Amino acid sequence: MKYIFGNWKMYLDLEESVSLAHDLIDSELNEIFNLIDIDISVFPSTLAFSSVYDILQSSNINIGAQNLVWAPKGAYTGEVSALMFKDAGANYALVGHSERRYIFNETNEIIRKKIDACLDSDLKIVLCVGETQEIRDNNQVIYYLKEQLSVLKNLEINDNLIIAYEPVWSIGTGLACQPFEVESVISLIKQELKLYTHQDVPVLYGGSVNENNILNYWRLKKCSGVLVGGASTKIERFEKLCQQIIS
Ligand code: PGA
Numbered sequence: 001m002k003y004i005f006g007n008w009k010m011y012l013d014l015e016e017s018v019s020l021a022h023d024l025i026d027s028e029l030n031e032i033f034n035l036i037d038i039d040i041s042v043f044p045s046t047l048a049f050s051s052v053y054d055i056l057q058s059s060n061i062n063i064g065a066q067n068l069v070w071a072p073k074g075a076y077t078g079e080v081s082a083l084m085f086k087d088a089g090a091n092y093a094l095v096g097h098s099e100r101r102y103i104f105n106e107t108n109e110i111i112r113k114k115i116d117a118c119l120d121s122d123l124k125i126v127l128c129v130g131e132t133q134e135i136r137d138n139n140q141v142i143y144y145l146k147e148q149l150s151v152l153k154n155l156e157i158n159d160n161l162i163i164a165y166e167p168v169w170s171i172g173t174g175l176a177c178q179p180f181e182v183e184s185v186i187s188l189i190k191q192e193l194k195l196y197t198h199q200d201v202p203v204l205y206g207g208s209v210n211e212n213n214i215l216n217y218w219r220l221k222k223c224s225g226v227l228v229g230g231a232s233t234k235i236e237r238f239e240k241l242c243q244q245i246i247s
Contacts, residue, residue, distance in 0.1 A: 002218075003162065003204055003225030004242065005126065006042040006232025007066065007094065017048035021055040023235035029242050034060050036246070038225075041092055042232070046080055053089040064092030064126065067100060070113035072120070082114070082121035093118050096148065097128045098168045112151040119160060126162045126227070127151070128206070129189070133169040142188055149192050157197035162204060163189060164227045170207025172229060177207055179216040186222040211240035218245050 012020060024030065024042070033040055041062035044052040053063050069079035082093060095114045100106045111127075118125045129148040131141045145165075152161075165185055170177045177185075186203045193201050205217045206227030217223050231237045 001037055001039055001202070001224070003039045003041070003202065004245075005064070005092075005164075005204065005206075005225070005227045006040075006238060007097075007206075007227060007229045008042060008044050008048075008233050009066065009099070009229055010045055011230070011233045012045065012048065014048050014051065017044045018051050018055065020233065020235060021052040024061055024238075025055060025059045027235065027239055029239055029246075030059060030061070032246055033242075038245075040242070043092070043094055049085070049090075050088055057089060062091040063089060064094065065090050065123070066094050066097070068093055068114060068117065070110070070117040072117070082117040082123050086121040086123050090123055092124045092126050092162075094126050094128060094164075096151070098130060098166060098171060102132075102168065108148065108151050115151060115155065119155070122160075124160050124162065126164055126204075128164045128166050128227070130166040130168050130171075130207070136167070136169065141185070145185070145189060146192055149189065149196070152193070152196040155196065157199055157201065159199070161197075161199075162202045162224075163193070164204045164206045165189060166206035166227060172208070174208050176209060176213050177205070179220055182217060183220045183222055186220070190222065209241075211237055211244060214241050214244050 041064050043064045043066045065085040068082045072081050072083045096111045131144045135144045167177050182205045189203050202224035204225045204227050205223050209226045209228045210231040
């Protein structure tokens, strides 16, 4: 199975999200995707989640949460839990996205609690890992990724986990990581994952993936797909991007 995940971040308001969801199910590509083994999933804002779910539920496109809180229910003003997202139709949840780590100060400890909440709620986890420019400049990438993956200690991992390798310096910058480098980091990640599971966990690449470069990653043997931000938020771009892999 290969994956194309679209992280809509906070780029789209409710109306724009609903309109993109309609465009996705009206797209000719949708019929093709029904025939091939690719998991297309989108991650709308929490505000638009249910409306987008209603539109996509009869299609083969899955839906996931961009963020969640670790508690299941209760006095947590402003938060939405894994359980609530599951009830509302989510298949996946992004956990540890760099924008959560660096803008909202999410630590490994918080990330682990969110992972546990996803497991308790039967949501598949998309754990995002990746180094900052500074870590890269200091040649500490491997050490850093090991640290980020250590949140998987003592977990029951089966088909409930996907890793997204997203170097922070490549996200939203247009500076996509070189494919040979992605392949070698994914090898390292897969090696490290052996400490935690015997399963072959899919590893995706994310960071300035677009309609012009997707094939470079799609063709990599060890890369199971892509997590796309900006280029997934416009139907023309997303269609072109998907077109690349089927033509
Ligand atoms: P980008 O974002 O494709 O806009 O670089 C990727 C992501 O944050 O998942």
